[in-house]
Amino acid sequence: MSVPRRNSVGSTTDHSGERVKVVVRVRPPNSNETGGAITVAPDNKGIVLYRDQSTIPQSGFEFDKVLREDASQADVFQAAVQPIVEDVLNGYNGTIMAYGQTGAGKTYTLSSIAPDAIGMMPRAASAIFSEIAGDQNNAYTVVMSYIQIYMELLQDLLQPQNNDLQIREGEDGVFVAGVHEVEVKNMEECLHLLQVGDRNRVFAFTALNAHSSRSHAIVMLTIMKRRNAAPQNRALGQKVKVGKLFLVDLAGSERLKKSRSVGLRAHEAVSINLSLTTLGMCINARADPNSTHIPFRDSKLTRLLQESLGGNAKTSLVIAVANALQHVDETLQSLQFGSRAMRVHTQAVVNEHTDFKVINAELVAALDKREDKSHL
Numbered sequence: 001m002s003v004p005r006r007n008s009v010g011s012t013t014d015h016s017g018e019r020v021k022v023v024v025r026v027r028p029p030n031s032n033e034t035g036g037a038i039t040v041a042p043d044n045k046g047i048v049l050y051r052d053q054s055t056i057p058q059s060g061f062e063f064d065k066v067l068r069e070d071a072s073q074a075d076v077f078q079a080a081v082q083p084i085v086e087d088v089l090n091g092y093n094g095t096i097m098a099y100g101q102t103g104a105g106k107t108y109t110l111s112s113i114a115p116d117a118i119g120m121m122p123r124a125a126s127a128i129f130s131e132i133a134g135d136q137n138n139a140y141t142v143v144m145s146y147i148q149i150y151m152e153l154l155q156d157l158l159q160p161q162n163n164d165l166q167i168r169e170g171e172d173g174v175f176v177a178g179v180h181e182v183e184v185k186n187m188e189e190c191l192h193l194l195q196v197g198d199r200n201r202v203f204a205f206t207a208l209n210a211h212s213s214r215s216h217a218i219v220m221l222t223i224m225k226r227r228n229a230a231p232q233n234r235a236l237g238q239k240v241k242v243g244k245l246f247l248v249d250l251a252g253s254e255r256l257k258k259s260r261s262v263g264l265r266a267h268e269a270v271s272i273n274l275s276l277t278t279l280g281m282c283i284n285a286r287a288d289p290n291s292t293h294i295p296f297r298d299s300k301l302t303r304l305l306q307e308s309l310g311g312n313a314k315t316s317l318v319i320a321v322a323n324a325l326q327h328v329d330e331t332l333q334s335l336q337f338g339s340r341a342m343r344v345h346t347q348a349v350v351n352e353h354t355d356f357k358v359i360n361a362e363l364v365a366a367l368d369k370r371e372d373k374s375h376l
């Protein structure tokens with residue numbers, strides 16, 4: 001089905017001058033790791049890194065929130081997702097991105113379906129549908145897509161044979177041409193699609209003899225909201241609000257030499273990293289008030305997330321880190337990335353435009369009626 005795209009006409013500007021919100025989530029060490037690498041300040045905003053007993057110079061950071069090892073999925077939802085879901089229901093674009101080295105907890109945070117640790121994606125879907133169920137004044141349509149980007153190829157995880165989708169830019173912004181969009185009516189349907197997509201993702205990587213931690217997985221939920229007036233009371237030119245929620249499970253941020261990519265050819269390594277490297281460059285450029293060029297167009301990921309990185313979107317970045325001495329260098333790099341992202345300002349607007357589909361349907365109905373009468 002086709003989804004109305006954003007139309008600049010009729011957008012209302014949000015005046016709050018927001019920036020990307022950065023939440024750090026610390027996961028506990030596992031049985032192979034030694035803890036004691038991280039302390040969190042009592043205000044739950046400051047975080048300091050240690051290598052052995054000593055503080056690493058310049059390793060103190062401050063974020064919007066630091067969630068300690070014992071934080072629950074509900075805590076993460078409240079800190080990083082809930083406010084954005086509310087905005088998306090009102091026609092804003094919203095993005096939740098998880099960044100960190102492989103094994104730091106990105107997928108667990110975003111898409112765990114374990115009953116005692118339900119992740120952000122199912123929680124967001126659940127919050128969306130419960131809000132919809134309680135709103136008698138509006139009618140909603142929700143559509144879901146699920147894609148991944150690997151080596152600069154964009155694959156549809158719901159129709160995996162489509163493995164080279166193109167990003168296009170229309171008058172309403174950037175979109176994935178031909179991506180499979182499924183209308184969803186409840187959280188269970190979203191969960192089902194998530195599982196279908198995850199299975200396809202595992203299958204694709206097994207076939208490639210590669211590791212899925214090298215790809216970016218992106219769930220897209222589009223929510224269309226219309227006033228619920230009866231057709232005879234509906235003003236011609238009814239407005240529709242369109243909010244898009246992106247949940248982005250980024251590829252592992254560790255440098256390739258540490259990962260399982262032994263035997264990879266040089267150009268593959270470059271291409272695997274390209275989207276993540278470009279993401280870093282876009283964040284740096286966005287964070288620097290003097291920069292004039294943001295290299296969004298240099299990778300698929302940044303092209304798709306263009307709006308999320310300082311454009312028309314409310315964005316939360318979850319930095320996943322492990323409290324493990326073994327991973328201090330990668331953790332430091334992740335916190336530095338998060339720290340730069342704190343300086344990226346966004347300008348979200350409500351995406352509202354005239355619903356031409358409804359107008360057309362009404363005009364056709366009116367014409368039909370007239371023709372019916374002319375036969376009498």
Ligand code: ADP
Pocket residue numbers: 026027028069100101102103104105106107108109213252320
């Ligand atoms: P990533 O997607 O960043 O590579 P995962 O989400 O797969 O990492 O997490 C790696 C392992 O750590 C998994 O076994 C996961 O269940 C576990 N894990 C991650 N975060 C937490 C957490 N906050 N609490 C408990 N276990 C966690």
Ligand code: MG
Pocket residue numbers: 103106107108213249
């Ligand atoms: Mg993962």
